[in-house]
Amino acid sequence: MTRTSPFHRPVTKAVLPAAGLGTRFLPATKATPKEMLPIVDKPAIQYVVEEAAAAGLGDMLVITGRNKRPLEDHFDRNFELEQALVSKGDRERLAKVQESNGLATLHYVRQGDPRGLGHAVLCAAPHVGDEPFAVLLGDDLIDPRDPLLTRMMDIQQREGGSVVALMEVEPSQIHLYGCAAVQSTAHPDVVRVTGLVEKPDPADAPSNYAVIGRYVLDPAVFDVLRETRPGRGGEIQLTDALERLATGEALGGPVHGVVFKGRRYDTGDRGDYLRAIVQLACEREDLGPQFRAWLGRYAAETGLSALA
Ligand code: UTP
Numbered sequence: 001m002t003r004t005s006p007f008h009r010p011v012t013k014a015v016l017p018a019a020g021l022g023t024r025f026l027p028a029t030k031a032t033p034k035e036m037l038p039i040v041d042k043p044a045i046q047y048v049v050e051e052a053a054a055a056g057l058g059d060m061l062v063i064t065g066r067n068k069r070p071l072e073d074h075f076d077r078n079f080e081l082e083q084a085l086v087s088k089g090d091r092e093r094l095a096k097v098q099e100s101n102g103l104a105t106l107h108y109v110r111q112g113d114p115r116g117l118g119h120a121v122l123c124a125a126p127h128v129g130d131e132p133f134a135v136l137l138g139d140d141l142i143d144p145r146d147p148l149l150t151r152m153m154d155i156q157q158r159e160g161g162s163v164v165a166l167m168e169v170e171p172s173q174i175h176l177y178g179c180a181a182v183q184s185t186a187h188p189d190v191v192r193v194t195g196l197v198e199k200p201d202p203a204d205a206p207s208n209y210a211v212i213g214r215y216v217l218d219p220a221v222f223d224v225l226r227e228t229r230p231g232r233g234g235e236i237q238l239t240d241a242l243e244r245l246a247t248g249e250a251l252g253g254p255v256h257g258v259v260f261k262g263r264r265y266d267t268g269d270r271g272d273y274l275r276a277i278v279q280l281a282c283e284r285e286d287l288g289p290q291f292r293a294w295l296g297r298y299a300a301e302t303g304l305s306a307l308a
Contacts, residue, residue, distance in 0.1 A: 220252020
């Protein structure tokens with residue numbers, strides 16, 4: 001099926017895939033989605049919902065998996081808990097409990113079988129319809145002080161087609177990501193994507209630009225995803241569908257990339273998860289001073305500071 005690119009339509013909807021198995025984080029993710037693991041005192045996905053809301057996207061669709069209950073409950077009211085805190089007069093904690101209810105209108109759709117990120121995004125087709133939309137991976141945390149999504153939405157509105165977020169990584173790490181072949185543009189932070197490959201061997205990687213978990217997509221991607229066969233790891237890869245849009249093999253391009261240089265954590269990776277917690281805890285006004293003092297003592301006592 002062909003269609004004209006509706007790039008002048010504003011982006012109003014966000015899709016948050018959170019149906020992955022989270023095998024890198026077992027056993028913690030046996031009965032809990034990895035997106036619900038706390039980063040200091042908030043589940044990872046709440047940071048992502050806050051980011052989408054801050055970019056003006058008030059309509060969000062969460063793609064859930066087998067353990068969807070905790071996700072739905074977190075963004076819903078909890079009358080018993082709220083009542084208990086009211087009775088105690090604990091306004092501060094009451095505000096924390098209520099914070100996640102009013103962020104956005106959240107919808108949920110279940111991805112019966114976790115057949116890959118491309119398949120998860122395709123589950124959003126009936127909700128999204130024929131307009132460009134944002135995708136924010138529920139386990140990928142972008143520091144709110146380093147805005148990325150609004151810049152991507154601006155580029156999408158100006159250029160049409162789709163926009164991916166890219167980050168330069170060590171060549172030895174590129175096999176962990178989707179990788180983009182790129183051409184420069186007049187804007188230093190924007191590139192034209194000419195090809196994409198999922199988790200390439202470093203020797204075959206066309207660049208060290210890694211695709212990270214933010215996308216602004218043309219709805220033409222749904223038609224391409226319907227035809228996309230399982231790729232790397234036996235999963236239906238979003239990267240494979242975007243490759244066809246980037247090369248012009250399918251209608252709905254172009255694909256641009258916004259190069260991100262800010263702070264980002266893959267909270268589905270144990271090492272990055274720990275770094276996110278330590279860094280965000282150090283920077284928190286309430287916890288930071290005491291935590292930093294302890295961390296400094298710990299580093300000195302264990303000889304860690306000498307290794308830095
Ligand atoms: P990952 O590549 O991190 O895969 O997914 P995963 O299966 O969740 O985790 P590991 O590798 O086994 O530890 C990236 C994002 O895509 C979502 C995940 O929830 C995560 O937000 N996803 C992935 C889906 O929603 N459905 C899928 O079928 C696969």
